[in-house]
Amino acid sequence: MRRAAQGAAAACLALAAAGCGGLASAPPPARPAPPAPAVKRIDPLVERVARAPVPELISRSLRRRAEEMVVRVRNVSCEGIATGSGFALDAHTLLTNRHVLAGASQLEVSTWDGHDLAVSTAEVGALVDLGVASVDGTLPRAASSFAGAVAGEAVTVVGFPLGGPLTLSRGRVVDLVAGARLGVPGPVLRLTADVRPGNSGGPVLDGRGRVVGIVYGIELSTGYGLAIPLDTLRKLVAAGGFEAVPPCGSE
């Protein structure tokens, strides 16, 4: 009986050993891939360059546009030489003041870069200090946008003060006052910007380069510059009343 049990056990172990040997073996280990290289650090210059604002081209700047719009007006009269400013309404027409054109035996216009243009015709407002002149040749740039002005708004006066170089004078609109006592039939802008003789006829621009008025004088009691605002300007131009330039000595 014991022998039979031992035989059975031996048979089972033999069977187990046979079973083990019959199983599939495990696959050989895969060859490990080389480690990935470290990621490089991006040069901080990239971010600096990417964030750096590209400067506006000079030829497109607000200053340049303002300069191109404005002209120097030379009035040769029996009383000598006088100068003022003006600005282009279109390629051949400019707006200025009556007193800039008045009494002229000869009118000459110079652009910011020194080009001279002859004035072919000129007219002045009969009751208001406005003048319009047409030139032979092409003005560099016409005023393309206009806007109203409000008290406190930052403005720039562009012109040729004292007949000297073209200047841009910054300031603010003080207020709009009744212009009757200041020679204008309508509201008038008072400005803190530096306005001198020779600025007359030059434009007053807002922060976006839009024309908001035209300089025509200085308030002697306060020193504020005076300008005819766009709304008044439109009404006066629409009302007409322009006449030939008065001859020298008539005013």
Add this chain to the structure above:
Amino acid sequence: MLFLAVAALATWALYAMVANEHRAVAWQHRAHDAEIEANELRTLLGARTRLLNRRIDQLDTLARKLKASQAALGASQGDVASLEERQRELANEKAQLEDQQRALEDVAAGYLTCKQDLIDLLTDVAAGYDTTYAFDVADADCGSADASLRSYLATYPSG
């Protein structure tokens, strides 16, 4: 009876052993597959990292070029600004000279009138005419020309 018990135990042990070995081999296969996948991913990661590094190199190069271009643009803008400033100065000088020229033309015209008046006066004197009117005209016109010259010299002291 004992034989049967030993046989059952041996069968169970055999079964357990075979089952365990099957599981172990299956896990080994899974581990092998996972290792292959990990290797593939590692290879892919390496390739992607190398590509990323090349892109970073390109980005750095482009940034340096862009910076150089920005500097060149700034310098060019500076040159243009300088030239335009000079152009403004020249335009102003030209305008001043033209003003002076027009004023001088005015003075010259006054003296030409004065000269003609004096010629007329001398002609009248030579002819024995009454020169009162011609003298007054010449005196007024020549005085006006002198005033015009004084005004010119006051405005343009350097002449």
